[in-house]
Amino acid sequence: MIAAAIDLILERGTNHTTLSAIGERAGYSRGLATYRFGSKAGLFEEVVNTIQRRWVGYLNTAVGEQTGAAALSAAADAYYRFVTDAPKDIRVLHILYYGGASPNGELRGISKQAFARQIADAERWITDGIADGSVRDDISPRTAATQYVAHIAGITYIWLLNPSQLDFADIHREFIRTLSEQLAP
């Protein structure tokens, strides 16, 4: 059902995806999607949670027990791998996240929390990095962490909007390079 929802969101966008169509695409009746998820917003929330769980899996295996600059690089790499492995997931996640920028939007809270968590993670890695000497000590962990997350989010957005306009691999490589350059003590 979630898979059907992902496909339909990619084909038609959220507005033109109907609960009936999702149910029927998954081989059920028109009413099942509403029945299971309560509402369209509920279904989208479930889709976001499902994809987020997959992403956290990628992140955890990649970062492991690393800290400091190594953790930041590993996370950026994991993200790059996730984007190339599961482009559908990342597309849908961003469609739903960004739609959540709308006030009162049902997903705003989840989206907000996800970004807050990512920034907090990055901040922790940087702080640890300063402590163990792998990151220079004259930067603000909070500001740098925000820049880090913002940069990835922005690049992803532009890439999603127009994949051909931007060589994701190239940008990614350059990002990793300037990242370690800026953080190096």
Added chain:
Amino acid sequence: MIAAAIDLILERGTNHTTLSAIGERAGYSRGLATYRFGSKAGLFEEVVNTIQRRWVGYLNTAVGEQTGAAALSAAADAYYRFVTDAPKDIRVLHILYYGGASPNGELRGISKQAFARQIADAERWITDGIADGSVRDDISPRTAATQYVAHIAGITYIWLLNPSQLDFADIHREFIRTLSEQLAP
């Protein structure tokens, strides 16, 4: 009418904003919004165009005939000023843009074009900067321009999502600082 639309989008989000409500909020009948703009998508498109025109006004007065690093800084400054002067505009613009990440989304084309134009502008400034010596010559104008635009877009998105999480002025200052640092020959 456009103003009413902006207010309602901020109050309720795009999904829960009805054409009837926009017409009536503007002091007209329920049918006028549909009549004038043809469709909900048409109205949103008009809203985006209106706000974009305002932004281009800010950009042009700020950048003027400058080129190179000066132009990049001026543009970032203009953006910062626009965000603080017209937060409503920027919020709505991003709600509609980001909604446009959805495939088949009516605003995808406009959004795509706007980003393409911003990247092209930045690329030109950087190329000019390399030519006149204000920017170091070992960077790829295209990649750097994309990073520049992506960074601003990402920061704005996070700020819109949760204004209290991030000191926009602070991040902006830091961005300008690292920007000139990275570009300086």
Added chain:
DNA sequence: CGCCTACTTGCTTGTTGACAACAAGTATTT
């Protein structure tokens, strides 16, 4: 110049079809 008629513009009201949401079912399993 005054007046009548055709046409345009700006807006409103009536209607239809699609869809989310809910309620009331029916199988099927345990």
Added chain:
DNA sequence: AAATACTTGTTGTCAACAAGCAAGTAGGCG
């Protein structure tokens, strides 16, 4: 028998469209 999993029936809301109306504006003619 009671819970679980799913389907079908129904309602209210809304986008989209169509048809109308009122207030101009222009053109033609005495």
